[in-house]
Amino acid sequence: MNAQLPQRAPLRVRLRNYWLLLRGDRPIGVLLLLWPTWWALWLAAEGTPPWPLLAIFTAGVWLTRSAGCVINDYADRWLDGQVQRTRNRPLVTGAVSGREALLVFVVLMVVAFGLVLLTNRLTVLLSVVGVFLAASYPYLKRHTYLPQVYLGMAFGWSIPMAYAAVTGSVPAPAWLLFMANILWATGYDTWYAMVDRDDDLRVGAKSTAILFGSADLLAQAVIFAGFVLSMLLLGQRLDLAWPYFASLAVATALLGWQFWIARRRQRDACFRAFMHNAWVGLAVFVGIALALR
Numbered sequence: 001m002n003a004q005l006p007q008r009a010p011l012r013v014r015l016r017n018y019w020l021l022l023r024g025d026r027p028i029g030v031l032l033l034l035w036p037t038w039w040a041l042w043l044a045a046e047g048t049p050p051w052p053l054l055a056i057f058t059a060g061v062w063l064t065r066s067a068g069c070v071i072n073d074y075a076d077r078w079l080d081g082q083v084q085r086t087r088n089r090p091l092v093t094g095a096v097s098g099r100e101a102l103l104v105f106v107v108l109m110v111v112a113f114g115l116v117l118l119t120n121r122l123t124v125l126l127s128v129v130g131v132f133l134a135a136s137y138p139y140l141k142r143h144t145y146l147p148q149v150y151l152g153m154a155f156g157w158s159i160p161m162a163y164a165a166v167t168g169s170v171p172a173p174a175w176l177l178f179m180a181n182i183l184w185a186t187g188y189d190t191w192y193a194m195v196d197r198d199d200d201l202r203v204g205a206k207s208t209a210i211l212f213g214s215a216d217l218l219a220q221a222v223i224f225a226g227f228v229l230s231m232l233l234l235g236q237r238l239d240l241a242w243p244y245f246a247s248l249a250v251a252t253a254l255l256g257w258q259f260w261i262a263r264r265r266q267r268d269a270c271f272r273a274f275m276h277n278a279w280v281g282l283a284v285f286v287g288i289a290l291a292l293r
Helices: 011-021 028-045 051-075 098-116 120-144 148-157 160-169 171-193 197-203 207-239 242-261 267-275 276-291
Strands: none
Touching: 011 051, 011 098, 028 051, 028 148, 028 160, 028 171, 028 276, 051 098, 051 120, 051 160, 098 120, 120 148, 120 160, 120 171, 148 160, 148 171, 148 207, 148 242, 160 171, 171 197, 171 207, 171 242, 207 242, 242 267, 242 276, 267 276
8 A cells, every 4th residue: 555645735834834944024134234334325326326236235134135035944953943933934844845945045156246246246256255244144143243244245245236336336334334233133133143142052053142251232232332423433534414313322222221121131121122223224315315405
């Protein structure tokens, strides 16, 4: 008697599982990647950027963030089942296989690269570095306590790419903005790592939250202060109008509120502090857009 082959899930169910794999139900990651990209596009164009480039980079943000989630889950499938927040992800439950995840990752990156080909040569060359950063980031937590810093590099690489696409070069202000974004991303992803700190300690994963230990809030204050000071220096160097500095003051107040939210280091509170950074990014963008009108 022949053994029955397991039936594949209906297409609708598989598509929903892929959507969950991409974090389509959680847009916070898109926003945290989108805001710095838009900062760079507006600053490079000294106002509203060309609409084709805006469309290319906005779509590219969604594609690369989704691809990053897929490869992150693939790399962390050994870990996610042991962490309270991630134990129901599709790769952990078996709703999506490892082979399917890799195929989805490749498709997303190919489409994203196709968009980059619509820009110029320098942007295409820079995109190769971006692919490396996105693909290698998930493996850092096994070997270093600084994966959050590397995430800042991966999330911020759209900044030099945006300048290259608009101006054909990557001037010094682009690199200053890139460094500021690394600090901001390190800070907000440390809030995120504080959510999982107990689980990560138990399974042997590494993060800045573990590295900082009981000095985590002090370290966070230094990191976010560096971000604000870098953005102040950027505004002065570019001679931006007063709305930029007013919005930066609002962003600073929002960052301060995060410390009040997370002051007791509770899981839910740290996650709320992380989510709150979408408003920080929006505040900075509004200031840039108004200053360049």
